[in-house]
Amino acid sequence: MTDAATTLVDQSRTRSSGRWLYAASITLLCAWVIVPLYLLLINTLSAPETVNSFPKSFIPEFDLGSLQFFAGFRGMLEALRNSIVVALLTMVMSVLIGAPAGYALSRFEFRGKELFRMLILLTRAFPLPLLALPLAVLFIRTGLDDTAFGLALVHTTLALPFAVLITFSLFSGIPVELEEAAWTLGCTRLTAFTKVVLPLILPGITASAIFAFVISWNEVFAAAVLTIENRTLTAFLLQTLGEAPMHLKFAGGFILVVPALIFIFAVRKYLFAMWGIANR
């Protein structure tokens, strides 16, 4: 009796300390992400003097001066629109090209498969400042220069390795038997794919699209060299922020982060769904 009671107490104690540890890790992880964003928000909403002073208050004072400065900044909205257009184009193209490649890698045996998997990573091996010059020359000659489509092509190249490798692991996670069963039940290769496999990996594909979006959103150098009139928000703002006063750096950073945050927030359930698949 007493023995059993002690064990019970012990067990609940272990369980409660485990729960504590769990809660603490969750809090820490959340703080890891939220605290910098919160500091960014506070400093964005602070007057210049407050930004430079120390210690910092944790309650924003709602001084809109820094944001107002950007409201009057010529070309911001246009740049925001360009950024979204380029990022969406990058998303679509990287999925259209990346997903079939991922499917081929997971389902077919072909010569040079390992080499192909290596080579796909090579697109990230060369720094953009090195590639930008010949690319820009080519783009000017072909008329792709200063277009959203041209820039999206470059960003697609950067996003492709992720698209291919993510979809490759997703396809590999779906047993080929499912497809085979569909074939025996009258599906062709294509319909088996669209009716059975695609619904299963759609969330994962969306996730790889999100990666493409973020990569395109964050890229500066190619955007700065390959566009002039049609600048993306990052190229438009980031270059002028590096040497700006602190309060404007914070406000500009905030403006750059918010649209991406909203986008990721909107599609977050697909991101979680991908991890759900990976766990299965």
Next chain:
Amino acid sequence: MFSIKSLAATAAILFTTAPLQAEVLFWSTQARPVEEAQAMREQVLSGFEAGVDYQPNEDGPWLTRLQAELQAGSGSIDLLGALHGNFSALDPETLMDLDDLGVASKSETFNNLAKLGTDSLQYIPWMQASYIMAANKEALPYLPEGADIDALTYDQLIAWSKAVHEATGEAKFGFPAGPKGLKHRFFQGYLYPSYTNGVVRTFASDDAVVAWEKFRELWEHTNPASTNFSFMQEQLLSGDAWIVFDHTSRLAQAFNERPDDFVAFPAPSGPTGRGFMPVLAGIAIPKTVTDAEGAKALLAYMLKPETQIATLKATNFFPVVDVDLPDDLPPSVKAAGAAVAKMSAASDANPGLLPAGLGDKGGDFNRVFVDSFERIVLARQDIRQVLDDQKGQLAAIMEETGAPCWAPDAPSEGACPVE
């Protein structure tokens, strides 16, 4: 093709609803910080009728885009704005000769620099600045006895920083030794001329050893976080540094935000005078220009006295043509202008010029000084040995480029020798 484009441009000027293409594209490395870019657009360039698309860029994208357009043989950049150093890294052949425009700066030295080693103007001097000292007024009580802040010596600067250090317990001298800081200009234009009356010839002289010893002394009282400082206005405002050295436009924000809290003053002097260095920015037209008339018109507009004053207010860079300065200048301009004026008018003034004739080796030249700084001051290696090591690299750069000596080094025949 050309005539169609210029027709379109003319048509665009005639009809007030000008399409974007008619704007002159001004591709610049200057006035990059958001506030300055905004001021350039709203206060300086808005007066140009045809309209200007002002695009400030970091040096990397600026150069890459320009090179791409030159290689492709066509492009959209009409006007280039950059520092002398940016232009001297370009092949003069890629820039239009600008002699027939009939505009130039009032300084013959600047006009000669703008020829980039050719016989004609490759760019037109646009605006100038310099490096000065600034201090928090709280530091003033610690000035050594008998020291005049407008005529400090390096010894007095060290004593002052030491006094502040001892009184506050913190090293409060601030030096822009961060990755984007302009530390190399301090050595090339200030420390070396003040101690050795030269830069290249005297690089490894005994006087240079003394100069580095002095700088090491100063470093004892320098905020150790200086290796992260690039814009000293930030540390002035935050109080991390009380006495600083930096580019006038990198101090401007401090004076504009709290004009009553800071003073600007000339750089200190050494045994061979008060070394200081001007900064020169220029405007050029690339060979691939699409709207040459528009570009020339804008260039002439930028050199007008009114535009030069507007530019001064927007960027804290001073005019290169004769102007009557108005009274309503921002605090930063007044403070910096006075300090620069005192510095250049000082009886012991020893102005150094920007490195000239180095072509694309300008970066390597700076590297020699930055490396010496890192080895001598940060790694505390033996000064004589470091200078003897670095001397070889400097000599190789000079020989490869064949650049003759510039002031304060004595003139040379052929490449400037490292003695």
